[in-house]
Amino acid sequence: MTESLGLGPTYLINKMEEGAQVMAVNSYPRCPSPDMALGLPPHSDYSCLTILLQSSPGLEITDPGDGKWKIVPEFQGTLQVHVGDHLEVLSNGLYRSILHRGTVNSERTRISIASLHSLGMDEKMGTAKELVDDQHAEEYKESSFRDFLNFLSNNDIGEGKSFKSTLIRDKDMRT
Ligand SMILES: O=C(O)CCC(=O)C(=O)O
Numbered sequence: 001m002t003e004s005l006g007l008g009p010t011y012l013i014n015k016m017e018e019g020a021q022v023m024a025v026n027s028y029p030r031c032p033s034p035d036m037a038l039g040l041p042p043h044s045d046y047s048c049l050t051i052l053l054q055s056s057p058g059l060e061i062t063d064p065g066d067g068k069w070k071i072v073p074e075f076q077g078t079l080q081v082h083v084g085d086h087l088e089v090l091s092n093g094l095y096r097s098i099l100h101r102g103t104v105n106s107e108r109t110r111i112s113i114a115s116l117h118s119l120g121m122d123e124k125m126g127t128a129k130e131l132v133d134d135q136h137a138e139e140y141k142e143s144s145f146r147d148f149l150n151f152l153s154n155n156d157i158g159e160g161k162s163f164k165s166t167l168i169r170d171k172d173m174r175t
């Protein structure tokens with residue numbers, strides 16, 4: 001992916017090798033009223049990339065075209081890969097993290113396993129300087145995995161708070 005941004009194939013290799021991997025195992029019990037309950041509220045992942053395995057359909061993403069929620073089809077044994085906020089920051093918005101949520105159903109318990117890959121706890125992810133110039137202002141503030149954890153301790157994503165929104169620079173701060 002860094003190669004596709006013109007940054008070369010090894011741009012993040014050292015930092016990713018020293019990076020963090022978080023495994024989130026989500027269990028959504030059967031729900032008698034799935035229309036009235038949500039498994040996991042809408043969010044984008046803080047990571048660079050997330051790799052997800054789901055036991056049955058239930059992952060939904062917003063379609064950037066019409067903004068509506070769309071179910072992600074589940075093909076037995078396949079993995080979904082999401083772009084996270086930190087890749088959006090690195091790419092100065094050329095890659096966009098995806099808003100997604102986990103839904104419940106009345107028939108069976110659903111399990112999903114998400115593997116979130118990021119830089120190390122205190123390593124700041126900022127926009128690649130190579131992607132900033134007179135025509136392309138730097139749109140994001142830098143942040144670390146720890147910054148995300150601090151955000152999570154102080155904010156409720158169930159109330160619609162988003163980490164990414166804290167990373168967007170004010171227009172007059174852009175360089
Ligand atoms: O259950 C799902 O499909 C989504 C899980 C998820 O978004 C997460 O763990 O960050």
Ligand SMILES: [Fe+2]
Nearest residue numbers: 043044045100
């Ligand atoms: Fe997620």
